[in-house]
Amino acid sequence: MQEQADYLIIGHGIAGVTLGWELRRRGLRVVVLDEHQPNSATRVAAGLINPVAGKRFALAWRIDDLLPAAQQFYQALEAEFGRRFFYEMPILKLFSSVREQNDVLSRSADQPWGDYVADPALGLPNVPGLQHPFGGLQLKHGGWVDTTALLDALCTQGREQGWLRTETFVPELLVPDELGVSYGRELRARYVVFCEGATVVHNPWFSWLPVTPNQGEVLDVEAPELPTGYVLNRGAYVVPLGNGQVRVGATYRWPPFELQPTAEARAELTQRLHELTTVPFAVVGQRVGVRPTVRDRKPLLGKHPVHPALVVFNGLGSKGVLLAPRLAQVLADALEFEKELWPEVNIIRYQALYTAAASATASPA
Structure with missing residues (x-):
């Protein structure tokens, strides 16, 4: 008998961490698959939160929306685990x-x-x-987030509670249909969300994105x-x-x-x-x-153009600890309540790339 879940999340960097926490907070059943990598981008990063950045010395994009959500997220985790993760300075x-x-x-x-x-x-x-x-x-x-400590705490919790599985995702086992996805014979979910970071370039469904x-x-x-x-x-x-x-x-x-x-x-x-x-x-x-x-320095969120049960949450770049908490809320609202994604991050802006890739695949050699 297949295990039933609301979400299957692939990857447990800052995107997978924030989205998984947001979905579990809403009472949804989440399963995360992650191939533990000590040098993942989230673990290596210094976790900077910088409200003013870049050569133009401009306010960070949507800072008045993103920063309060980030602060609330890290404070909630600190209360949950009884340790400090966010160092405002x-x-x-x-x-x-x-x-x-x-x-x-x-x-x-x-x-x-x-x-x-x-x-x-x-x-x-x-x-x-x-x-x-x-x-x-x-x-x-501004300040910084101890991303290694944060990931370690959530990984330990995930293994103890059973929602995190340290294993390699096998694309051939994933079968989407009109009602969701099956992953092998063991798991059924309404959505699979790919939070793979830079390895999305090898994803069979989202490699057309300009990452x-x-x-x-x-x-x-x-x-x-x-x-x-x-x-x-x-x-x-x-x-x-x-x-x-x-x-x-x-x-x-x-x-x-x-x-x-x-x-x-x-x-x-x-x-x-x-x-x-x-x-x-x-x-x-x-x-x-x-x-x-x-390409446009904005994250990538949204459903696959053909398979709506396949979703991507990627492209956070070097600002992931600031961007991810609020964007996890935006994506969860879109999937659960059909709210509109922010246009700057919606992958529909790259629909032409998908169309071109699909045409090239369909064309005879």
Whole structure:
């Protein structure tokens, strides 16, 4: 007899974690399949939440909607597990040049960032060893999420409660029909949601989506003299992990690449840290992961054009810890109550790519 579930989720990175939690919170039966990978993108990432980012120094997309949902999600998990995951702290954005300094400060008179940026007239706090020849700004309401601790806690819970299964998804076992999906002879679900990250490029149903894997590397560094109450950002981020350790990242490398740490990334990140601080430090670890990036830099949510029981939740890129909690709510509402997805993230915007891929497959050789 087949086990019955409402949702089968493939992947347990930040997308699968947030969606699974949201669905279980609503009383729905969820089964998650995940091939545990110590260097998954979510585990390698520093988990930054940055309300103002990019070369244009603009407010993050939909920040007033996304940030409260993210804060509520991590606070709820902290209450559930009795431990801390989200570390809210100021981000010191240090300018890289006189031109950047002038451009940003000239915009500050119009207060385009609301309450997310401290008054530039206050200057930067006194941080021993910090190098900032061009000045900078202090960003508010940001911080970082301990994604490794969060995943570990939920993985332990999932195995104990039976909703998480550490196994490799086999596409050939999945059979969609008008009422849902069957996975082998053992499981039946109303929907399967693919939260596979960069490996979606190999997905038989969603490989037409414009996802490009992007490799990122980070360093784990011992630097006991660096401040513990700030995230630093100039060319690289420096996140205080506690116990005298920080994480420094991240690099961006487009295919082709090999999934292993490189000497080039180590040298690049070490140099960036030297440019940020004069305090002594020692590199004690280096890790590499692969992000799913999208052509228009917006996530990918929605049903397959032909098989509505097949759903994708992907393309979170380097901002997953900020984006995922609210988007999990948006996707759950769409699937359970037929609410409209946000147009910026709905995969229907790439319908032409699916049509072209389907035509190419159907054409004779």
